[in-house]
Amino acid sequence: MTETLFEKLRRVDAEYYDKERVHEIEEALDRIRALKRQRNAVLLAHNYQRPEIFEVADFTGDSLGLSLQAAEVRDAEMIVFCGVHFMAETAKIVNPEKTVLLPNLAAGCSLADTANATDVKDRIRELKEYYPDLAVVSYVNTTAEVKAVSDVCCTSSNAVTVVRGISSQHILFIPDQNLARHVANHVPEKTIIAWDGYCYVHHQITPDAVETMRRQVPGIKILVHPECRDDVLKLADAALSTSGMIDYAKQSNALDFLAVTECGLSDMLQIAVPEKHFYRACKICRFMKAITLHDVVVALEKRQFEITLNEDVRVRAGQALTRMFELTGAARDNLALPADVAAE
């Protein structure tokens, strides 16, 4: 028997998703479906979004998966991006012909905000005096302006491959210090100079919560996002990106999991893999939860808030993304990215 929306959402949070709320959600979903047809729009949603947003998403995924999806958008005129600002910028970088909307401008990212382009340029200048071969590797959780002054981008799942793949011995890794440490542990032959940023969500998760759960649920698999602190990463059965956690949970014989990351992923896992159980040691990201269905309705009605980029910044940020795809062999044929960047 097909599960109703009410049943599905109650599996995530029985207290929050009462009958009245789910009824309002259903009305908003109908309105969004009609507006999407009217505007010829597609909706991309990050794995950490509110679960009701997934109901109208054409694609869900992590930031890299969504960038690739954004680049694939051909027939639609508009991309509604339910994620955070830097991800919507990336959609614009890879598909500049489309109108890209971010439904709520409060959907920023405290990690991306730790690095602004002026400070990054100053630091590069300073470090190049000591390390002329310095290469700048930026996690995709950065603004387009920071990507534009970087040599190459990376994601949490390909950061190790990217850093190994470039010829420089000295790497300025921006902006996440925890991911930088994870990379340094896996690529000890290189010198990784970490920017001192961190994600406030992942940084709050302590080893105590993880150890308690391991004691309480024998056989539980602990899946940790590499943005977590080193003392939490050490407790992991696997350190994985958000998409990596979904694949792992689906393929594993284990029945119980702890996804140590933002809570949205636990919600999504519980919906996507209902036969398994996902315990929580997660924290909510206020930026990822900023977008509501009401915001999506208004965004489609008023065509707000449109992402615009300076063309020079867009092209140079695109070069850093191009190099990431070259170093990792990921599909990039459909991306509107410059091809004239030499791979190292």
Ligand code: SF4
């Ligand atoms: S979870 Fe962390 S990195 Fe992701 S959007 Fe929120 S603050 Fe930024």
